[in-house]
Structures are given as structure tokens and as C-alpha cells.
Amino acid sequence: GENVEQHPSTLSVQEGDSAVIKCTYSDSASNYFPWYKQELGKRPQLIIDIRSNVGEKKDQRIAVTLNKTAKHFSLHITETQPEDSAVYFCAASNSGYALNFGKGTSLLVTP
């Protein structure tokens, strides 16, 4: 089955800096790659996603890039703010029923 590796497991940046989280996947048939943000005690929330026919997608300060050949995708957060502090999960899916999640990255943005 699909195996999603996520790095780093923890990331600390200063407010205003950029943060990058990387994921690799094993199943070349995977074609849908969402990113979820989970604040402490809350549900995971979809923040951005990308499909395999697209190489990059942006939404304000958040962007995701996908390299299908290398089977990796990354989340980029620019101009980080303290409210960006959370656990971020990447996931991969084969247009199918279930998402396979990475182990998560705990992001801390310090003022």
C-alpha cells in the first residue's frame, strides 16, 4: 500500500520567515495530495491540495509543489505568523476511498 514519509517532524521558525515541509510517497498511482492543519485539540482542516496534473498551487501565503517523477511534494508557508503554529499533515490518495497520512510536522512560529 501507499507509504507517505514526512519531514521534518518538528520545525521552529521566527515570525516572518518561511517554512517548508516535505513529503514523499511510494505509490506512483497516487494522484491527489492534500495538506491538513491541526491545531491543538481541534480537527484536521484542509488548507490546500494538489492533483497530479498540476505542478504547483498557491493560496495567499501557502503553496504546494509536486514532483511526480521524484514522488515528492512540499508545503511552503511564507511570512509565517504565530497562528500558523500547528501540526501539519500531508496525505496521498489514488482517487480512491482513503487518504494515507504522513506522520505530521509540528510547526512552531515564535514572535
Next chain:
Amino acid sequence: DTEVTQTPKHLVMGMTNKKSLKCEQHMGHRAMYWYKQKAKKPPELMFVYSYEKLSINESVPSRFSPECPNSSLLNLHLHALQPEDSALYLCASGRQGRDGYTFGSGTRLTVV
């Protein structure tokens, strides 16, 4: 309505109790999911329902029994749980292959 509603939000149960978790969505999603999440871990898939039929059971112990009474409702019946089953139970729904999931706010379950 763009929400997935889960009840109860918190549940404490003994190992001999029987309880049920409920999930409801009115977004017309035909795929619904149960996930279990332990602290500092990713969500772990338990069950998938597609068009009200169980399509995936990720080798979940029989003390967890899912039910999908209709296209808007998903239940998880709990019986004879163990303390290690304490976790956040998340329901999600989606249009499979089209969008990411929408997660409910979860039920925080404690088994004593």
C-alpha cells in the same frame, strides 16, 4: 451546510459499557469515514463507507462496529473497549476522488 457534526464531543465509558458515536453530514457526500487519532499521531483509517455500503475495514477489532443508516448518517458502536482504545475518533466525509475530506470535530473517548 458545510459541516460534519459529531456527537458526543466527549465520552467516558467503562470496559463493559456499550455506547455509540454519531456522525452527520448534509453535503451530499457519498463517502464517509471513521478515523482514530492518538495524541501526536496522524489519523488512522478504520472504516470507509461508500454509497452506504462498507467498502474498507482496516482490520479493526470487532468491538468497533460501524453502521451507515442512510447517506447522511454514520454511527460507530462501541462494546467492551480497552483502555488503549482511548483516542480522538474522527468522522469525515467527501466526494471520493474529487476533494479532500471534511472532518468532524471528533469525539474524545476515554475508556476506564
